[in-house]
Amino acid sequence: MRSEPMGLRESKKQETRQSISAHATRLFIEQGFESTTIAEIAAAARVAKKTVTNYFPRKEDLALDHHEEFVTSLAQAVADRDPGESALDSLRRAFDGAVQDQDPVAGFAGPDFSRMIADSPTLTARVRDLHDQREEALAQALAAATGADPGDIVPRAAAAQLGAAHRVLFQRIQELTLAGCDNARIAVHVAADAARVFGLLEPSLAHYATRAE
Structure with missing residues (x-):
């Protein structure tokens, strides 16, 4: 046969x-x-x-079935950055694209799904864990991008700042969703929020991990 x-x-x-x-x-x-x-x-x-x-x-992965894409998303954005583009700029560009696309992986999951997570201590804890994993993957990508020595704390520190920015924006999307805003309205609000959040990181990270021309 x-x-x-x-x-x-x-x-x-x-x-x-x-x-x-x-x-x-x-x-x-x-x-x-x-x-x-x-x-x-x-x-x-x-x-x-x-x-x-x-x-x-x-069991949590049945609900959060895009967890692998979520965990690798920031590291992938850094790996795919354009010549002359810094890690910050690549991540900002990727996030702006996700907002424009109203990507569920970025948090645009709709009110029913968002409420399901908010009402479950297990899923809420799992989302926190996935954010931590995403930050660690980003730190590894930044270390590779900059050729940092093993044990160098700088990639971890940069990843902590960049990961926190994405965590706050993810939470903002969830808050607006649970408040009854539709995705189009959320996208407008979060695009403005993202500009302010990423702007705060420019003094320290504007040129960090810039890919050679």
């Missing part, structure tokens, strides 16, 4: 993953994250419990 092409197998896996995540999110919103069980998610998605945990080892 001929095996299925890898592309088809991967496509089916992705469909299964998306189905599980969609059913899980619906149940989390309807019932609350803490009250929803893996068994209920498996039944809704018509898969075995083991299938759910194979795709999502942590």
